[in-house]
Amino acid sequence: MTVSDAQLMAERSKFLKNAQTIGITCVPFSGGQPKGGVDDGPVEMIRFGLVDQIEGMGYQVDISEGMDKYRTMQPASDPAVGKLKNARYVSMAARRVSEQVRAHCAKGSLALTLGGDHSIAMGTLAGSTAVYPDLCVLWIDAHADINTPATTDSGNLHGCPLSFLLGLCEPDTPATQVFDWIKPCIRADSLVYIGLRDVDSGEKALLRKHGIKAFSMHDVDRHGIGRVVEMALDHVNKDRSRPVHMSFDVDALDPSVAPATGTPVRGGLTFREGHYICEAVAETGCLVAMDLVEVNPALGDPESLRQTVAVGCSLVRCSLGETLL
Numbered sequence: 001m002t003v004s005d006a007q008l009m010a011e012r013s014k015f016l017k018n019a020q021t022i023g024i025t026c027v028p029f030s031g032g033q034p035k036g037g038v039d040d041g042p043v044e045m046i047r048f049g050l051v052d053q054i055e056g057m058g059y060q061v062d063i064s065e066g067m068d069k070y071r072t073m074q075p076a077s078d079p080a081v082g083k084l085k086n087a088r089y090v091s092m093a094a095r096r097v098s099e100q101v102r103a104h105c106a107k108g109s110l111a112l113t114l115g116g117d118h119s120i121a122m123g124t125l126a127g128s129t130a131v132y133p134d135l136c137v138l139w140i141d142a143h144a145d146i147n148t149p150a151t152t153d154s155g156n157l158h159g160c161p162l163s164f165l166l167g168l169c170e171p172d173t174p175a176t177q178v179f180d181w182i183k184p185c186i187r188a189d190s191l192v193y194i195g196l197r198d199v200d201s202g203e204k205a206l207l208r209k210h211g212i213k214a215f216s217m218h219d220v221d222r223h224g225i226g227r228v229v230e231m232a233l234d235h236v237n238k239d240r241s242r243p244v245h246m247s248f249d250v251d252a253l254d255p256s257v258a259p260a261t262g263t264p265v266r267g268g269l270t271f272r273e274g275h276y277i278c279e280a281v282a283e284t285g286c287l288v289a290m291d292l293v294e295v296n297p298a299l300g301d302p303e304s305l306r307q308t309v310a311v312g313c314s315l316v317r318c319s320l321g322e323t324l325l
Helices: 005-012 038-047 050-056 087-106 118-131 161-166 174-178 201-209 217-223 225-237 271-284 302-319
Strands: 021-027 060-063 110-115 136-140 191-196 213-216 244-249 287-293
Touching: 005 271, 021 038, 021 087, 021 118, 038 050, 038 110, 038 302, 050 060, 050 302, 087 110, 087 118, 087 174, 087 287, 110 118, 118 161, 118 244, 118 287, 136 225, 136 271, 191 217, 191 225, 213 217, 213 225, 217 225, 225 271, 244 271, 244 302, 271 287, 271 302, 287 302
Parallel strands: 021 060, 021 110, 110 287, 136 191, 136 244, 191 213, 244 287
Antiparallel strands: none
């Protein structure tokens, strides 16, 4: 009898009590950045057949209800809070995401969140850490997304989620009051980046100040992706004894691989490098939650969209244990 990918992953999984079920949260949300269309990313991935692909691997799929609420919950008035744009909308959406992700994690399912822009990671990580407080985070991205309300130049909250989750924001300010439901839930030594190549000066100072480990594309060029993933995991999860939450922004990939995204930066991960990361994380048996964000169907021609959505679906499948053999 043929053993499915889901069965193999269930045997390998160290933390999931319901490892053959994938809990999907679709978050059609674009409030953390100014370009329309990224809210259609989850819909396009579902339309492309992602659920069928996951079920074809032998998994059961449990999809959170009320996906359309993310489009209708925007406040009628949401003036800037200091530099921050759409802060109330982002806070409301992220809080709802946290509840849905927490519910999937509490069931023992792997929590897969499809975005939407990367500000939703405030919610995904708040939700997963509520169930797995000792988890570590792999942040796969061209950008550090660790600006604080004080250091951000753009005011776009998709560049700020980690500062709230790490507790780096100045307390008792209008900005932190809007996000007062977020409690620091990640330690600096539990976070590691792969793929950075566009980091703001304020973010660079924060990374250095707090000793946060980051592997830039320079490191990928120097060591190769296999060694970089090994070093990244060794830093946050040396004995492979901690749950892993992987947050994957498709702009970590080179624009030639994933062109339909809002903030592309040349010189990114190749198709195979991106997939290797997901394959290697799956092999650890530690993955409990994954985000796949920043697919923007409104950017580029139909072929660019098809290519980006196909890559996003493929990354998810690899993270769930799809192998060539």
